[in-house]
Amino acid sequence: MAVTIDDIAKAAGVSSATVSRVLNNSGYVKDETREKVLKAIKELNYTPSAIARSLSKKKTNTIGVVVPEINNPFFGEIIKGISEVADEHNFNLILCNTDEDIKKELRALKLLKEQRIEGILITPTSTDSDYSSEYLWTIENLGIPVVLIDGHVKYSNFNGVFVDHIKGAYDAVKTLIDEGHEKIAIITGRMNSRPARERLAGYKKALKLHNIPIKEEYIFYGDYTHEKAYEITKKILEMKDRPTAIFVSSNMMVLGCIKAFSENNIEIPKDMAIIGFDKVEVLNIIGMNISFINGPTIEMGKIAMKMLIDILNNSQATDTKTINLSPQLVLKGSEKYVR
Amino acid sequence: MAVTIDDIAKAAGVSSATVSRVLNNSGYVKDETREKVLKAIKELNYTPSAIARSLSKKKTNTIGVVVPEINNPFFGEIIKGISEVADEHNFNLILCNTDEDIKKELRALKLLKEQRIEGILITPTSTDSDYSSEYLWTIENLGIPVVLIDGHVKYSNFNGVFVDHIKGAYDAVKTLIDEGHEKIAIITGRMNSRPARERLAGYKKALKLHNIPIKEEYIFYGDYTHEKAYEITKKILEMKDRPTAIFVSSNMMVLGCIKAFSENNIEIPKDMAIIGFDKVEVLNIIGMNISFINGPTIEMGKIAMKMLIDILNNSQATDTKTINLSPQLVLKGSEKYVR
DNA sequence: GTGAAAGCGCTAACAT
């Protein structure tokens, strides 16, 4: 990659300033000159250096994307959304995968700052327990616009696009109630994660508003894993006063339930109704119709990226923006009440 | 982001060269001086500019990753592997999603070249039909090391890590034969994709080597979609001389088969045996035990990244390297022959 | 319309 703007200038018999002008369509350039320059560019197979340009312009047109688990399609879809909008606006994406490790997340933040990215889109590690003071300090003092996606950073206030977990859970449980269910269990996520708490809150709210007493025996504390959900579901199935429906706080946990169901020949929804939070595409493809609350993943990515672009274009604005998306309830039949 | 190395130099009462030295741990610096510099860095919250450094060093420590479908966990896992190794070696990742669109792929390539990345890891769009001459020309004349992952670029010879699709398919079909199956159908992928052709080849090879005649009626041409597989499977189930086993060329298509099975109350493997290519995690989690050939995705990502680093460190070597990974057969019981 | 030259923030000889 030796060929530079000066080589082109030489080859075309003009100055580098002129080459720059044709490259950027800026200023006046005689058509004839432009042709010569373009010809030289073709012949020498010249590609301008974004690095040099960035340094000179103090603008990288790059944003950083930080996700906890790249191999989870949930984040894949968010990135897809981001990428689409970024493409349209000619932004590059630097990707950092953190494996749910807050140390790596911190490292990613620093690294991105070095890269002089213009903004950061981050899905913070879901557990909000252990923010070190260093982490908090770093993210607060980044000096770069940050937009959170579907996850809050405790003690802090950032721009972000979030899912209304309370509403999602409420809608799901309300649907079950409307169907005729009165004994409704919940399997929660890890309670140190905000979404898990909010989903539980939505569950309780729905029961309360419909005058159904909240029974502690029907609240099962899971941890987002399918293994745990499997165990819990087996227990539920053995209860004397067994619920007729389960609201499951995450897609992975739905899988654990299904396993337990099939081992015990439980038919959905005849023997047990179920609604899950977040989609499991595969289940629907194979014709196993599980109702779920659909977090708009691709959409979130798009909106977050747009929000960031907005912020970048209005750098004077200092107020923090927040969008709460309503997840959509997708009914497939698994919520039915069969007497 | 106003603070530069000169600000630090000024604040610490030294020259920028000295600051650079402590930043890079290069050359000699008196401890005392180092302290002063570090103090200034802390106080001014200075973060060096990777952009400026890259320009100066002619080295970006960044590699480009190009995938066709970021929201597919298959690619997510590849990226995870890449990211792990990249982290260890302090490489940044610029990600480009192409939506299986060869135009976007071409654009990504150009864009990455502008960014002066050191190398490219690419999973080419699976269809090898329409490489424009521009595409071929561009990728051949990139002047940047390219490592292909699980996909070839027609008419060209690149470094790459691939899956041995022939072997994978062979192993699967051989297993079915060993189980006692003699009537084995295949649902292929899109035949303009090399993996699809190779998997079919593996299927035929296994039959031939075991003296089972290849019957055209048992070869069904799919297109990687679950919808098509669903249609095909329904047809298979209606055949008078029905196969006892199906080898399915992709994970998505397995889902279509399962849907058809369950609609027709076909039990696996009692009424029909099945082995698929590539994992569908979810199926195993819910206890639906489908045997499959496991392409080592994370591993491929890791190996590809390592290979790239290798190439970067031996820039004189001009021979192209290729690694063919054997996929692993994971048996869950769906391959059994039940009389 | 086009060129000269300064500067973006950093590194790497070369001096001292």
Place this chain on the structure above:
DNA sequence: ATGTTAGCGCTTTCAC
């Protein structure tokens, strides 16, 4: 052990 200086490849006034 530290400072001076000349780039790295490009953009952008300011002249002409």
